[in-house]
Amino acid sequence: MDRIPKPDKRWHTVNAWLLRQIDSGEWPSGMQLPSVRELARLFDSSIATVQRALAELEANAYVQARPRVGYFVAKGTAQVQGFDLASVTVNVDHAVVAMLAQAASNTTLSLSSAVLHDELAPQVLLSRCLASLASKADLALAGLIAPPGLASLRRRIAGLMLQRGVACGPDDILVTSGDTVALELALEAVARPGATVAIETPTYYGILQTIERLGMRALPIRTHADSGMDLEHLEWALKRGKVDVVFLNPTLQNPRGFIMPDAARARLSQLAQAADVPIIEDDIFFDLVDEAQRPRAIKHYDVTGQTIYCSSFSKTVAPGYRVGWCVAGRYRDAILAQMFSRNLAVSSLAQRVLDEFIGRGYMDEHCAKLRGRLAAQAGVMEALVHSVFPAGTRYVAPRGGFIHWVELPGGTDMLALQRLAAERGCNVGASGMFFADGECGTGLRVCLGRVITPQVMGGLRVLAECAGLSRP
Incomplete structure (x- = not known):
């Protein structure tokens, strides 16, 4: 039986009023909201109606709940009507x-x-690939494959990228030690310590760890459950020079699970290009989206080379292989130089197994x-x-x-x-x-x-x- 209450649509009225209070500046960042009971009395509505309105605001990072205390305007909330766009450590x-x-x-x-x-x-399929490679006596399975990675695997990945709306060649692709390393290399290539990184909120903790480790600051941009990053909010920040790089996970976003629509992706790319701000696109879950619902990568709309696309096989095929890749655009040489300086070669055996896996048609x-x-x-x-x-x-x-x-x-x-x-x-x-x-x-x-x-x-x-x- 469905136990979720179905309050009437008065929650929309409560939600809209609370939102105006925040966006207008009447309620600044960090301020405590009236209690649920006080709001229920104010609107002559049920507590469930008020809770529904507050839940929507919390889901979109306008407010934060503190157990046994109440609701507060979210710290660092950047209202699109003209409030300070405060980044956070x-x-x-x-x-x-x-x-x-x-x-x-x-x-x-x-x-x-x-x-x-x-x-x-796919343990059985991977084992078949491994056995096939082991039977090839002339293949040096233990030999080092230096960056940018195994040429035949990069050709296979270029084929995968076509499914994502990105036309690129093997030389455009850098094979990395998983998606997280690709993301860190990308962020280091485009920004320096102290830079401000616009992120979805909430967002994948690995993105936050990378920002923290590199001594940068985050500018949380609110998200919507159906469309992802709020582009009005982002545009406001970009126009005021508050953003050095945009870092997002738009497909089956971790943790909220939304898929940013194609139109929003195109608009995001336009905004970033107009502001000359790079985008780092984390697209690790693409292959888990049904083929009929798959969006085009943000990289598809990139005409200046300023979007760095990152992905991996870790969430779909082989978590332990730690093989990812990035299509780095105009930052390719900078990232490749980092890989050589840090000796970031990727397991040759893992690359060869995945090359065989895709070549046999096992991926689809x-x-x-x-x-x-x-x-x-x-x-x-x-x-x-x-x-x-x-x-x-x-x-x-x-x-x-x-x-x-x-x-x-x-x-x-x-x-x-x-x-x-x-x-x-x-x-x-x-x-x-x-x-x-x-x-x-x-x-x-x-x-x-x-x-x-x-x-x-x-x-x-x-x-x-x-x-x-x-x-x-």
Whole structure:
């Protein structure tokens, strides 16, 4: 039975009024909002109606909930009507380390790490490729392959890029040690310490870690569940010279799962080109989108070479191989120089296996099967949210992939939820690691890159139970 309340549409009125208060400057960054009860009395509406309006604002990073305290205008909120566009110092590394350490433990169930588990990886197909390579006595499997990487693999990747709307040749592609290394190389190539990086909020913690590690600052740009980065907000920042680089994950975004529409991608590219600001596009989940719904890469709209496109095989084929790539445009030589100076050669065996894997036609075969399995799991997740999670929980099923973003009711104590879930043998990460300032909201990222066994189903029910126990 659907337990999510269905308040009347008066929540739109409440939401619009609160938004005007924030955008007009009446309520500045950091200010505490009136309580839920006060707002309900003001609008002569139910508490559920007010909570629905606040949940929408929180989902789009206008406000932040502090358990047992109330709602506050989000720190660093940059209102498009003329407020200061305040960048922030990133502070998430400690939370990420704690989450990954828990995820590596074999003693508890982890639903926090975005890793494709062995049972969903194409183990048999990869083994065939490995056996075929081993049978070729004249092939030097242990030989070093220097940057930019195995030529035949780069030709295969150029073919994959055509599916993403990007026409490029093997020489345009640099093979990297996974997607994260590609992202770091890209950011170092286009910006220096102290630079301001416009990011989606919330965003993938790996992007935040890279910004933090390189001594840069983040400018959080709010996002919408259906269209991604708010381009009005971004345009306001670009026109005022507040952005040195745009860094985003527009396809099955981690953690919210949206797909930025093609029209918005084209507009983003135009804005960045007009401002002469580079874009770093993290597109690691592309192959998990159904073929009929696939967008063109932002790189498709790049006519100046200022978009750096990064991707990897880690989320689709071989998490342990750590093979990624970037199409670097006018920054190719700068990134290649970094790779040589840091000796960033990529495993020759992993490159050869993936070259064989794609050449045999296994890539399309495997990804089609994987998409079907993940779609079924999204159906399970949606059913659970509607049946066992607390009333007021909001969830939009992603159009592919295995990362699910669940918005728990306002006021949920996320630290208490983590503690209670861990005591029951289930680990989840803090939502704060998806926000540049580390502030905890009520978003919960659930990763299902695995077969849903009775143990996993039990873990999801534990999360729902603990969420209910963590309400004020």
